Amino acid sequence: MREAIADERNRILVSAASAWEMATKHRQGKLVQAAEALFRFNELVAADGFEHLPVSYLHAIKAGSYPSEHRDPFDWKLAAQSGLEAAALVTCGPVFRGFGVEVLW
Numbered sequence: 001m002r003e004a005i006a007d008e009r010n011r012i013l014v015s016a017a018s019a020w021e022m023a024t025k026h027r028q029g030k031l032v033q034a035a036e037a038l039f040r041f042n043e044l045v046a047a048d049g050f051e052h053l054p055v056s057y058l059h060a061i062k063a064g065s066y067p068s069e070h071r072d073p074f075d076w077k078l079a080a081q082s083g084l085e086a087a088a089l090v091t092c093g094p095v096f097r098g099f100g101v102e103v104l105w
Contacts, residue, residue, distance in 0.1 A: 001090055001104040001105045004088065004090075004104055005090070008049075011051060011087075012048070012049070012050040012051065013050070013051050013052075013053040013081075013085065013087055014045045014050050014051065014052055014053060015053045015055070015077065015078055015081055016052065016053065016054050016055050017055055017074055017077035017078055017081065018074075018078070019038070019041050020074070021074040022034050022037065022038055022041075023038055024074075026038060053081060053085065055077055055081070058084055059077060059080045059081050059084060060077075060080075062080035062083065062084055063076035063077045063079070063080035064076070066079065066080075066099065070095065070098070072095075075093070075095060075096065075099075078091070078096070079096055079099035079101050082096075082099075082101040082102065083099070083100065083101045087102075088101075088102040088103065088104045089101050089102065089103050089104070090103075090104050090105055091103060091104075091105055092105045
């Protein structure tokens with residue numbers, strides 16, 4: 001995973017869904033330490049040479065098509081984006097293997 005991110009030939013996409021999830025968890029008190037990262041989100045993404053990936057209507061349609069037994073809508077969005085953009089998803093969450101997307105970690 002670290003090698004893939006460090007490889008300058010790879011485009012590194014940072015999902016808007018990740019910012020949304022961080023902000024939600026920060027508001028809920030589950031991610032207290034995220035305040036500065038949220039405030040500087042765009043700056044941090046740009047500083048590392050990464051690219052923002054907005055959530056499109058196609059991502060939303062795909063995310064909405066996943067079976068309802070998995071209940072985390074942020075996971076749905078990230079899996080949908082990974083699949084539709086043909087981009088590996090960097091996560092330690094084992095649940096993503098069930099979405100049929102490439103996972104690094």
